[in-house]
Amino acid sequence: MNNQSLDTTDDRADEFEVSVPSPPELMKRRAKSHIGFILGGSVVLIALLVAIFAPVLAPADPYDQDLTRRLIDPIWGAKGTWKNPLGTDALGRDYLSRIMFGSQVSLMIGFFAAAVSAIVGSCIGMIGGYFGGRIDNFIMYLINVKLALPGLLVALSLVSVFGGSIIALILILSFLFWDRYAVVTRSVTQQIRVNDYITAAQALGTSHTRIILGEILPNVMNQIIVIASLEMAVAIIIEAALSFLGLGVQPPTPSWGLLVSEGRSFMFFKPHLIVLPGMAIFLLVIAINMMGDGIRDITAPEGRN
Numbered sequence: 001m002n003n004q005s006l007d008t009t010d011d012r013a014d015e016f017e018v019s020v021p022s023p024p025e026l027m028k029r030r031a032k033s034h035i036g037f038i039l040g041g042s043v044v045l046i047a048l049l050v051a052i053f054a055p056v057l058a059p060a061d062p063y064d065q066d067l068t069r070r071l072i073d074p075i076w077g078a079k080g081t082w083k084n085p086l087g088t089d090a091l092g093r094d095y096l097s098r099i100m101f102g103s104q105v106s107l108m109i110g111f112f113a114a115a116v117s118a119i120v121g122s123c124i125g126m127i128g129g130y131f132g133g134r135i136d137n138f139i140m141y142l143i144n145v146k147l148a149l150p151g152l153l154v155a156l157s158l159v160s161v162f163g164g165s166i167i168a169l170i171l172i173l174s175f176l177f178w179d180r181y182a183v184v185t186r187s188v189t190q191q192i193r194v195n196d197y198i199t200a201a202q203a204l205g206t207s208h209t210r211i212i213l214g215e216i217l218p219n220v221m222n223q224i225i226v227i228a229s230l231e232m233a234v235a236i237i238i239e240a241a242l243s244f245l246g247l248g249v250q251p252p253t254p255s256w257g258l259l260v261s262e263g264r265s266f267m268f269f270k271p272h273l274i275v276l277p278g279m280a281i282f283l284l285v286i287a288i289n290m291m292g293d294g295i296r297d298i299t300a301p302e303g304r305n
Contacts, residue, residue: 037294
């Protein structure tokens with residue numbers, strides 16, 4: 001009788017046993033139900049595919065000029081044709097092709113600027129937060145000096161000196177953003193370095209480099225990814241602004257900011273020349289921000305939604 005009661009109790013315990021999902025499974029569930037992450041990630045993925053396969057998808061060479069076909073209406077216009085679905089610009093170049101190839105410039109500059117600044121700023125922040133003392137004081141001095149500089153004015157000055165090549169823009173924008181990574185990673189590292197597993201690693205004689213890269217970096221990677229996603233959007237906006245002012249990417253290289261600048265002379269009777277690249281910038285920046293917010297919510301321990 002007692003054995004039967006124990007068996008019954010065990011069966012009931014098995015029935016009410018709740019399986020706890022692992023962290024990867026939990027993040028996967030959150031990602032599937034996060035509308036902002038899905039929408040933003042989808043737009044970013046589409047933009048990335050367009051940038052990669054632009055040579056195949058573009059209906060024409062974005063550099064070919066044909067003055068006999070200049071300023072043709074888009075397909076919804078009175079004289080639009082499917083040969084040039086979004087019309088042509090003032091030099092007769094296919095506008096859809098130029099917008100497609102312009103996505104390459106925006107994504108390349110935004111991604112590499114965010115990546116370079118993330119590497120530099122995160123390393124500086126983790127070193128300062130881990131070692132403390134004079135090293136941390138010196139790094140805080142550098143951060144305060146950088147925060148005191150007007151970012152956009154510095155970018156204008158540096159671009160006017162070093163030119164508006166893609167490599168120069170990436171390095172200049174990286175210089176503008178590294179401090180944001182440094183501030184966050186320094187603060188998180190200061191909280192992590194007092195944990196027992198860091199103390200145990202130090203007691204075992206583990207090198208500082210291995211502790212920083214093997215123990216601290218994985219714990220700050222979430223913050224780095226979130227900041228990088230947001231700074232990538234800011235880098236795209238600044239690049240477009242510099243190109244609009246004529247200090248960024250130079251013609252004939254297609255850039256969304258440059259397309260807006262070239263179309264402003266015709267904005268009253270050919271508004272699509274400004275609206276189309278402007279909408280491309282707007283959608284990509286909003287999508288990157290939505291994806292960044294989604295990554296933050298999905299990877300957050302408290303499970304924000």
